[in-house]
Amino acid sequence: MKTYAIISDIHGNSLALQAVLRDIETRQVDRIINLGDHVFGALEPEATAQIIRQTPMICISGNTDREILESLNKPSEKENMERVKADLSEQTIGWLKNLAPTAVCDDLFFVCHGTPTSDDEYLLEQVKATGVFVYNDEELVAKTAHIPQRVILCAHSHVNRVVQLSNGKVILNPGSVGLPAYLGNGEHRFAMESMTPHAKYALVQVEGNEVNIQQVHCTYDWNKASQAALANGSEKWSQFLLHGRMPKDLRWE
Template sequence: MKIAVMSDIHGNVAALNAVLADAAARQVDRIVNLGDICSGALFPRETAERLMPLGLPTIRGNHERQLADQPRERMGLSDRHAADTLRPHQLAWLAALPPTLRLTDDVLLVHGTPDSDLAYFLETVTKVGLREATRHEAKQRAGSVDAAVILCGHTHLQRIIKLDDGRMIVNPGSVGLPAYDDDRPHPHLVESGSPHARYAVVSSDRHGWSVDLIAVNYDWEKAARDAEANGRTDWSRALRTGRV
């Protein structure tokens, strides 16, 4: 089985189309979506229009939860743009998504960790910035989940950790936003270092599970100009460079 794993599209429909085309060329058996789908500086409605007919196994991220739960006046710019742009049936689709999903006995889909859509799984925020999580930290965050493969997103960084008990945790990176900054629980930067659209292909055979982390070219310069046209110059450098 070959599973293409997407996460954190953030309304970047051009990057999404590039990833879907690349996954089709690799002849994957399934495509899954780990959330944070439409909120961003670009094209929420078009992203939903592209995805909904595909019927992919999909979970919600923190942005889908925020769209459903928060009043508009409390939303950040990305959620507000989605709330103002998406059609009612698209908002209903996002609101109905589950927080986690067991794809098979072996594969679990989460956005952040099994317990939280905001917690970082394979990274740790300290007072001096972001670092890779240790295996011990990742094992604590995985808890008693018995899946052989846990697929997570949220931090936009491609990473794999194999625990000493054999479980593998995979973050495919972000399809649509290669860098951002945040202040929770301490100020930090998350930077992939290049503007590529990212996803992963997770494969199983008689030898076990393997992962390919993939970076795909698309017209990120146009995406950056589209963000600027929407008044989001905070996105343009990230889209062009993978840096904040």
């Protein structure tokens, strides 16, 4: 039997990452797979990057990793971006530049951040004016028909989900290590909410043809993380870290 730990969307939350890695150490994990969005956010970009770089794992690029690189030589209006860029070392920038957008692991996993062709689209979720919905089986089978691997790993929505397809494939989103909720912008205004402040990841155990998946929620000092985000000027991030959902008193505008 082989055991894989699937992590994603750390977003510079070193406290949450350390809690997850401590839990992983107790699980006899053979390999860690990291789906991207490593450092961007209201917390500790460089400290988080150093932990990731020092821990053996497969890493791919997420949309915010790409956005950091695209804004290196120009100012950005994205909240937190200028602070993040100022904190990152040359070593971390070089590491981000070398991250691939997708990967294949042990011919079992296809690894992407958003979808196989886009790091800023959702594979599982469809955003409508009336809310966020998971695509039906036929749509997901069609969207992943070209992928031969049995388990498809995706992230980006920060919501942990396991979807079994009618063709035998499985799509797994491990949730977010470091940011359990956020507000999305697009054609519609929407919220992605995991409903708890825990640091989240997934375990995949493979033995022969059997694939078993466990979603793991780790307690850490999210009050400290929330206060740090607030001290860095990010009230919304502070609230998301504390609640894992959209607080009633937080304006959508």
